[in-house]
Amino acid sequence: MGAPPVPKMTVKEYIEADLVSDRPLEYHDGEVSPIAVASFRHASIESRLGRKVGGQLKSGCQIIGTMRVRISARQYVQPDLIVYCGQPALTDESDPSLTNPKVIFEILSPSTAGYDYSDKFHLYRQLPSFEEYVLVAQDQPRIDVFRKMADGRWLLSNYEGDQAVATVESLGIEIPLGELYSELP
Secondary structure (H helix, E strand, C coil): CCCCCCCCHHHHHHHHHHHCCCEEEEEEEEEEEEECCHHHHHHHHHHHHHHHHHHCCCCEEECCCCHHHCEECEEECCCCEEEECCCCCEEEECCEEEECEEEEEEECCCCCHHHHHHHHHHHHHHCCCCCCCEEECCCEEEEEEEEEEECCCEEEEEEEECCCCECCCCCCCEEEHHHHHHHCC
16 A cells, blocks of 8 residues: 555645745645755855845846745745846735746755756746856856857856856856855855
């Protein structure tokens, strides 16, 4: 005899659970998954990255930390950092989820790197406002940036080493890897 089926949640149940959960939850067609707890190194990189990016943003663009992003009526995800420009497009007050990220940043964890590069990136590409995806390694100075081209293709640029400077073209900003990774625990 197999395990009993796990009941699926409605979107309303998911939103309510996410609002009271001690860690962010993602929602995929009725199934809810908690986000892995961030390591100290992950949190340090995320904090430095947020300050570095936020300090270079032009007027009209904002960076925010973990916030639920609505991909579709049945898909919700939680990126590490998001930049949106103009007014934030939120679904509604009962479901305060962003729908217009311009750039999404993910700090790669060993347990989530595969998901971040594949399934999560596939979900993000469904958002019309989404232009760049920045994946930041924890274990070495490396940033991969996927840029949406005018014809809809995505171009990957790799930046590696302490001397490298990653470029986020849609925001007109640079991220010196040496500054991001220096003296991390």
